[in-house]
Amino acid sequence: DQQVKQNSPSLSVQEGRISILNCDYTNSMFDYFLWYKKYPAEGPTFLISISSIKDKNEDGRFTVFLNKSAKHLSLHIVPSQPGDSAVYFCAASPDPSYDKVIFGPGTSLSVIP
């Protein structure tokens, strides 16, 4: 039973345009959400996080939006660059000290030059 869902296994975007990666979750106890980026043969790299008391968090080209009532979050990358091509994992946790971060299945983003 997948608690964190990323329904798009892949996404292609032109360089310079906006990339929007979506994530849905089912567990209403989740209060912390994260996005990780993963290149082949490397470990996931922490990108950005958001807690449920906020609906938006921005870090450079990356912005995460959280809609708690819809149990939905999204990652916006603007402008997209070829180096952003990677697998993006959405992850969630109910508590800041809870060890078991639950990962989604990932979305493979390709940014076309």
Place this chain on the structure above:
Amino acid sequence: AAGVIQSPRHLIKEKRETATLKCYPIPRHDTVYWYQQGPGQDPQFLISFYEKMQSDKGSIPDRFSAQQFSDYHSELNMSSLELGDSALYFCASSTRDRAYEQYFGPGTRLTVT
């Protein structure tokens, strides 16, 4: 900045052999996590340690054990290896109070033949 170090990066073992994977967390991180990622799958939480004590346990087989040492490094011991144990094994680290922001190592690719 210093990252999580894992060794070895690649390991080939035969069925029924044992393997030991090592993880050195980011300095000042006191919590270590182990994940297993099979082909085409999202990372699955195995086990975590805080201050040398097991903190949480996920889907770790009884054939596997792990520990954290006084210098905070951790080792994952795998015995009676099976073909299905072939996977990428990631170690991650964090501070206790921000367990949801885990920083991953590059992974150890274990191949069991």
